[in-house]
Amino acid sequence: MIVKGAHRIFAKFCPQEARDGTTNEDKHFGLTTLAASIDHLLPYSRGGTNDDRNLVTACGPCQFGRNQWTLEEVEIEDPWKYPAVIDEWDGLTRLMVMKGRAPVDPNV
Ligand SMILES: [Zn+2]
16 A cells, blocks of 8 residues: 555655556556455455454455455455554555655545
8 A cells, every 4th residue: 555645745756656557557557456445354255354353464366366256266365364463564655755744644
């Protein structure tokens, strides 16, 4: 995920890479890979619910690449078997610091 304020700065320097329209053609694939989405482990179309144990955070390629297939069908292990990964990703807020703006509210 790229926070809105950082995305505006990114778009000034890399307008083609930062394009973020409403269709797949209007979006740069790189942004799709950085976008976080809520994914159903057992797909909703296959009877999955919105119960917390059926929901995980996934990037676009992971969510849409798996589509309606179950974890077993694509031979992916249940992510609940492992502890959550907390990484160093900053949502590109470092761009805001570089421009002299403190990332006080990442959604502004
Ligand atoms: Zn992914």
